[in-house]
Amino acid sequence: MESKYILEKSSVGTRIGGADFNCRTGRSVLRDTRVSMVEKSGSMPVCTHRQVLYKFVTDGGSAVEAKTERTSPKGNGLPPGGRIMNDMEKTDLRDQKDTGSTGILKRASPTHCQGINGQLPGGFMHLDVRNPGKQAELPSNFRAAQGQSVPQTERQPHPSTHIPVPRNRKPSGHADKEVMAATVLSSLSTSPLVLYPSSAPTVPEPASKAWKEVLSASYSSSTSGNWSWDASDQSVPSTPSPPLSNDANKNFLLSSHGDDVNEDITESTHFMFEDPIPRKRKNSMKVMFKCLWKNCEKVLSTSSGIQRHIRTVHLGRNSDSDYSDGEEDFYYSEIEVNMDSLTEGLSSLTPTSPTTAGPPPIFPPPLTDVPHSEHIIVNGSQSHGPALLSQSAPSTLCHIRTDHAYQGPVTHVRTVTIGEKRQPAAITHAAANKNHASVTPAPKSTPGTRKPRGEAKKCRKVYGMEKRDMWCTACRWKKACQRFTD
DNA sequence: CTTGCCGGGTC
């Protein structure tokens, strides 16, 4: 539990949100982060994190601890997790207090989430919750506050700094948990924003430490670039946390996975967040759930399914029990699957007409190997496992599809090798990157075999012999029509 | 037979 929150916190520095808020990406990232952390710590992630967590608590100094204690307004016995949350938030509240915010961080609100997702400096979002209308003042206020000695009030635990953490969450409490995690994490994402090493000399040592801890745990997630922040390094970038850009996520993941991290995830992340290519029609996207457990690329179409999978397979919990403490949430992520791409992937030999956009007649069972994810290609190539979504020709596909209809793009098509001639060049390119995958190589029509005749009418048919000059060049040359591709 | 287009040739 405790570790979970810590992790969540750290991850959300980047972006937090939740499916509940339509912040799917955030949720996904969150989980990714979680997973990465878990992977880092090996088979006993929780334990490891727990240690970290405790360290954090103790490093925070007695002051932190004390605050926590006092923070509990109602004195209700909070579970360790709850206390940690308090600590975390308390720390985080430092800046909030500067702004005079006193509200309680009760729940993430859609606004909250939106802010994060909306590429706004996430740090202010929680303020939004507490003190609507104050967020704009935060930066300046905070800096001002840092310039002076920490107000006494800052050390006084605010009764509202407590985030209730149910001791026993019910399966139905996932949303709450996520909300809370999102809230805390997002609030933490403020740190980079307000952390001005040179301007915060007056911050009490315990507080500084706490910050360090928090940052060391979360910073990588809230900053872009591959730099790493050493706890001893006071030169923390003064730039605000990046607008939750894809890069931020990518880099975070990359850095957080640095060591043993499963390259699968790293790569998938790369695909997932790096590609700025415009999205395709939404109606062609399908949400899938991918298990992020190390070496497990399981992809299921339902969250319940993936949760069950994680619960039973990875967490070793009773399969027949529906009970879930929400732990599974952190071991899978949502991915969007491009149905169109899938179509293409399935019919690599029969290129789709640019106007053809319908979903494929069939959708491979989850977990499978057919390529189709648009911007989130989970690269399973390095794992033996199923779920080789990576085999798809993701984003680039979109490009091609939109412009290879006519002669302009002819070169694209033609530059492909014979076997793949009907595939857009981009696809081929993508395939090249993933050819190392264990999955069956991209189907190639063996030389000598003709591709099946397309359905579309060709120039000859459309314009007739009398208008041959209107034919596409290929048709005139008795080559494969490039205007009316199949 | 019509149509699509491969493979190869010419310029």
Next chain:
DNA sequence: GACCCGGCAAG
């Protein structure tokens, strides 16, 4: 590379 066309295969 542009262009042409014999000829094969699918429909």
